[in-house]
Amino acid sequence: MAKEEITNSKNNQSNILDEGIKEGIFGSIKDKEIDHVVYDRWMGGPRGPEKIIFKDGSAVMFKCDIRHYWMADNPDTAIREAIVYQIDKIVGLGLVPKTMVIDDVIGNIRYDGSVQVWIKNAKDGYQIDKFTDKERNDFERLRVFDFVIGNSDRHLGNVLFTGDDKLHAIDNNACLIINKDEDILSFASSIIYFFSRNVVQDMPHIVDLIVRFYENKDKILKLLDRYIHDNTELAKVMVESRINYLYNMLKKDKPFPRKYLEWRNGLKREVDCI
Ligand SMILES: Nc1ncnc2c1ncn2[C@@H]1O[C@H](COP(=O)(O)OP(=O)(O)O)[C@@H](O)[C@H]1O
Ligand SMILES: [Mg+2]
Secondary structure, three states, rough: OOOOOOOOOOOHHHHHOOOOOOOOOEEEOOOOOOEEEOOOOOOOOOOOEEEEEEOOOEEEEEEEEEHHHOOOOOOOHHHHHHHHHHHHHHHHOOOOOEEEEEEEEEEEEEEEEEEEEOOOEEEEEOOOOOOOOHHHHHHHHHHHHHHHOOOOOHHHEEEEEEOOOOEEEEOOOOOOOOOOOOOOOOOOOHHHHHHHHHOOOOOHHHHHHHHHHHOOOHHHHHHHHHHHOOHHHHHHHHHHHHHHHHHHHOOOOOOOHHHHHHHHHHHHHHHHHH
């Protein structure tokens, strides 16, 4: 077996390739030799995140499928972690580390949940002084991405920086959940803020992401239909409405009125004349 960080399980690979997705949602770490595991026990809970370090020096973050450990009704968080990685690939975001669902028994221990490639030597958003231009651009793209998937947990602790102009979007399971009484388009304040202070011409990186979401809408909805087994219909309506909303906004040049754009262009001409 190739020495990948996480290996694909053969059973699921062909189905997933049919959908045009290159790497599977389901995988296995069975072929890797574990060196040691670092874990925390949740207060009052049986199992928290675990860092699994392999003999070859690579590592993954394992998060258990909490539905197997808690009595309360919980969403399938493991599949959400993995689906978000797939959506990142489909729209070319490139910020979510490779993530898969696993169900392996190694020794006597069952690893049933998600694994994500461990990002080495990273600092989170609270530990850095300021963004580079590239990091800021990527963070803005991430906010749009999070809006579409309804991610409610993107605080600065869930963004890692490696000092090479790259940011990494981790902890992606609090998404694709919406209550039927909630506003399907309910905007995070960051989105309102972002779109009210920018004009389309100033943000090709965002335009590109929205267009890719729009072009790949069917593929994404099919993915949700196939793999999300709780909250499926509402999650699909939410994602579809949000993609359509953003795309229409771009096409109509909304919410940036023509007058505002003219004013901006006038300003630019004045600046150019100085
Ligand atoms: N892929 C990763 N690479 C490096 N560190 C990670 C990774 N995933 C999680 N961590 C570290 O573990 C912490 C907890 O993981 P996280 O996925 O955020 O779970 P929680 O739901 O407990 O917040 C993170 O704040 C981060 O410090
Ligand atoms: Mg977290």
